[in-house]
Amino acid sequence: xxxxxxxxxxxxxxxxxxxxxxxxxxxxxxxxxxxxxxxxxxxxxxxxxxxxxxxxxxxxxxxxxxxxxxxxxxxxxxxxxxxxxxxxxxxxxxxxxxxxxxxxxxxxxxx
Ligand code: 5GP
Ligand code: ZN
Numbered sequence: 001x002x003x004x005x006x007x008x009x010x011x012x013x014x015x016x017x018x019x020x021x022x023x024x025x026x027x028x029x030x031x032x033x034x035x036x037x038x039x040x041x042x043x044x045x046x047x048x049x050x051x052x053x054x055x056x057x058x059x060x061x062x063x064x065x066x067x068x069x070x071x072x073x074x075x076x077x078x079x080x081x082x083x084x085x086x087x088x089x090x091x092x093x094x095x096x097x098x099x100x101x102x103x104x105x106x107x108x109x110x111x
Pocket of ligand 1 (some may be wrong): 009020021030033034035036037044089090096097098099100
Protein backbone atom coordinates (compact mmCIF):
# COMPACT_ATOMS: atom_id res chain seq x y z
CA UNK A 1 0.00 0.00 0.00
CA UNK A 2 1.29 3.42 -0.94
CA UNK A 3 1.25 6.40 1.42
CA UNK A 4 -0.19 8.72 -1.21
CA UNK A 5 -1.67 8.24 -4.66
CA UNK A 6 -0.53 10.90 -7.16
CA UNK A 7 -3.84 10.63 -9.03
CA UNK A 8 -6.07 10.91 -5.95
CA UNK A 9 -7.92 14.21 -5.51
CA UNK A 10 -8.15 13.84 -1.72
CA UNK A 11 -4.41 13.10 -1.44
CA UNK A 12 -3.87 16.36 -3.36
CA UNK A 13 -6.18 18.24 -0.97
CA UNK A 14 -4.35 16.73 2.04
CA UNK A 15 -1.03 17.83 0.52
CA UNK A 16 -2.32 21.34 -0.18
CA UNK A 17 -1.78 20.83 -3.92
CA UNK A 18 -5.39 21.67 -4.76
CA UNK A 19 -7.52 24.05 -2.70
CA UNK A 20 -10.26 23.15 -0.28
CA UNK A 21 -11.95 24.98 2.56
CA UNK A 22 -10.17 23.32 5.45
CA UNK A 23 -11.90 22.86 8.79
CA UNK A 24 -9.11 21.01 10.64
CA UNK A 25 -5.83 19.24 10.09
CA UNK A 26 -3.29 17.33 12.14
CA UNK A 27 -0.56 14.79 11.48
CA UNK A 28 -3.04 11.98 10.78
CA UNK A 29 -6.04 13.59 9.14
CA UNK A 30 -7.54 16.54 7.29
CA UNK A 31 -11.14 17.82 7.34
CA UNK A 32 -12.70 20.14 4.76
CA UNK A 33 -16.05 21.32 3.48
CA UNK A 34 -17.68 19.23 0.74
CA UNK A 35 -17.64 21.11 -2.58
CA UNK A 36 -21.30 20.16 -3.21
CA UNK A 37 -22.84 20.35 0.25
CA UNK A 38 -25.97 18.22 0.83
CA UNK A 39 -26.71 19.91 4.18
CA UNK A 40 -25.98 23.35 5.72
CA UNK A 41 -22.87 21.80 7.27
CA UNK A 42 -21.24 19.08 5.15
CA UNK A 43 -17.71 18.16 6.16
CA UNK A 44 -15.42 15.38 4.96
CA UNK A 45 -12.86 13.88 7.33
CA UNK A 46 -10.05 11.93 5.64
CA UNK A 47 -6.84 10.22 6.71
CA UNK A 48 -3.65 11.76 5.30
CA UNK A 49 -2.61 8.26 4.30
CA UNK A 50 -4.21 6.99 1.09
CA UNK A 51 -6.65 4.26 2.11
CA UNK A 52 -9.02 3.71 -0.81
CA UNK A 53 -12.03 2.62 1.23
CA UNK A 54 -13.15 0.54 4.21
CA UNK A 55 -12.65 -2.48 1.91
CA UNK A 56 -8.88 -1.95 2.32
CA UNK A 57 -8.89 -1.40 6.09
CA UNK A 58 -6.94 -3.74 8.36
CA UNK A 59 -7.02 -4.35 12.10
CA UNK A 60 -3.92 -2.19 12.53
CA UNK A 61 -5.87 0.80 11.18
CA UNK A 62 -8.25 0.81 14.16
CA UNK A 63 -6.51 3.66 16.05
CA UNK A 64 -6.56 5.84 12.93
CA UNK A 65 -10.25 5.08 12.29
CA UNK A 66 -11.04 5.94 15.90
CA UNK A 67 -9.18 9.21 15.54
CA UNK A 68 -11.17 10.10 12.40
CA UNK A 69 -14.45 9.52 14.24
CA UNK A 70 -13.33 11.53 17.26
CA UNK A 71 -12.31 14.42 14.97
CA UNK A 72 -15.68 14.17 13.18
CA UNK A 73 -17.50 14.43 16.51
CA UNK A 74 -15.45 17.40 17.66
CA UNK A 75 -15.88 19.26 14.35
CA UNK A 76 -19.63 18.61 14.42
CA UNK A 77 -19.79 20.20 17.89
CA UNK A 78 -17.64 23.13 16.76
CA UNK A 79 -19.91 23.72 13.75
CA UNK A 80 -23.01 23.91 15.92
CA UNK A 81 -24.45 20.45 15.27
CA UNK A 82 -25.22 20.13 18.96
CA UNK A 83 -28.65 18.48 18.51
CA UNK A 84 -27.19 15.71 16.34
CA UNK A 85 -26.06 15.02 12.80
CA UNK A 86 -25.52 12.26 10.27
CA UNK A 87 -22.24 10.51 9.53
CA UNK A 88 -21.82 8.42 6.40
CA UNK A 89 -19.04 6.31 4.87
CA UNK A 90 -19.78 5.16 1.33
CA UNK A 91 -17.74 2.05 0.59
CA UNK A 92 -16.94 0.69 -2.85
CA UNK A 93 -18.83 1.07 -6.12
CA UNK A 94 -21.69 -0.95 -4.68
CA UNK A 95 -21.79 1.41 -1.70
CA UNK A 96 -22.08 4.52 -3.84
CA UNK A 97 -18.49 5.67 -3.28
CA UNK A 98 -17.26 8.17 -5.88
CA UNK A 99 -13.91 9.30 -4.48
CA UNK A 100 -11.70 6.34 -3.62
CA UNK A 101 -9.90 7.83 -0.65
CA UNK A 102 -11.63 6.89 2.61
CA UNK A 103 -13.74 9.72 4.01
CA UNK A 104 -16.37 10.27 6.67
CA UNK A 105 -19.24 12.59 5.71
CA UNK A 106 -20.57 14.78 8.54
CA UNK A 107 -23.95 16.33 7.65
CA UNK A 108 -26.23 18.49 9.71
CA UNK A 109 -28.07 21.68 10.50
CA UNK A 110 -26.54 24.02 13.10
CA UNK A 111 -28.79 24.78 16.08
P1 5GP B 1 -18.54 9.73 -1.96
O1 5GP B 1 -19.72 9.45 -2.83
O2 5GP B 1 -17.26 9.20 -2.55
O3 5GP B 1 -18.76 9.27 -0.53
O4 5GP B 1 -18.47 11.30 -1.83
C1 5GP B 1 -17.47 12.09 -2.35
C2 5GP B 1 -17.78 13.49 -1.94
O5 5GP B 1 -16.65 14.29 -2.23
C3 5GP B 1 -18.97 14.13 -2.63
O6 5GP B 1 -19.92 14.58 -1.67
C4 5GP B 1 -18.36 15.28 -3.43
O7 5GP B 1 -19.19 16.43 -3.48
C5 5GP B 1 -17.07 15.54 -2.69
N1 5GP B 1 -15.98 16.05 -3.53
C6 5GP B 1 -15.56 15.51 -4.71
N2 5GP B 1 -14.52 16.22 -5.21
C7 5GP B 1 -14.28 17.20 -4.31
C8 5GP B 1 -13.30 18.25 -4.28
O8 5GP B 1 -12.46 18.41 -5.17
N3 5GP B 1 -13.34 19.08 -3.20
C9 5GP B 1 -14.25 18.94 -2.20
N4 5GP B 1 -14.19 19.81 -1.18
N5 5GP B 1 -15.18 17.94 -2.19
C10 5GP B 1 -15.18 17.10 -3.25
ZN1 ZN C 1 -5.77 9.47 -1.70
